[in-house]
Amino acid sequence: MDEHDHEHAGHEHADQEDGEHDHDHTQDDAERREADAELEREARRLVALARIRQYGDPVLRMKARDVEAYDDDLGRLAERMTALMHEAQGVGLAATQVGVLRRLFVFVEDGEDRVVVNPVITARSDETEVDDEGCLSLREVLVPVERPCRVTIEGTDASGAPVRFELQLPAARIVQHELDHLDGVLIIDRTDDESRRGALARLRPQPVLGAR
Secondary structure (H helix, E strand, C coil), rough: CCCCHHHHHHHHHHHHHHHHHHHHHHHHHHHHHHHHHHHHHHHHHHHHHHHHCCCCHHHCCCCEEEECCCCHHHHHHHHHHHHHHHHHCCCEEEHHHCCCCCCCCEEEEEEEEEEEEEEEEEEHHHHHHHEEEEEEEEEEEEEEEEEEEEEEEEECCCCCCCEEEEEEEEEEHHHHHHHHCCCCCHHHHCCHHHHHHHHEEEEECCCCCCCC
C-alpha cells in the first residue's frame, strides 16, 4: 500500500466515524423530539381533563334532555366535544361530561369520529362480556362491567340526519357507556360490590397529613 492508499484508507475510516456520529446525533434528536411530543400530548391531556366534569359533580347524576333544536350551537358543541375527547385521549364523551344536559355523545368507531344525538339502543345481543372500563370523569378508576356484545343504536347526527350503527365490541361497549352518562349512570353503578368499594375508596378525597 503506498502513501496515497494509506491516506485514502484513513479518510475512509474518518468518514465512517463521522457517519456513525451523525447517525447517533440523528437518533438522539429523534428521541428528544418524541419525548417532547409525548410531554406536549400529556400536557394537552391534563388540560382537557380539567375541562371534563369529574366524579362528585352533580351534573354527572342528572338525566339529559332530548335535543329539539338542530342549530349552529349544536354543531359547535359536537365539534368541541370531539376535539376534547381526542385531547383527553378518550374514545367517547357525553354532553353531561362537559356540563351540558342534552342527549348527545361522540365516540370513535374504526378510527372514525361519530356523533349521535338523541341516541336510542334498539337491539341488544343476549351474549354479554365482562371487561374493565375506565371513564374520563373517574380518573384512575377501572372496574369490570358486563355489557351486551352487540348493539344497534339509532339517532341523528348534529345536522338532524338519521344515523344507525350496528356495533360489536369494543364500539358496542363505548356507546353503552356514553348512553349511561346521559341517564346519570356511571360505571361504579354497573360493577360488582367489591369493585365499587375499591373504586369509591380511590375516588374519596384523601386526608392531608397534619391538617386540622
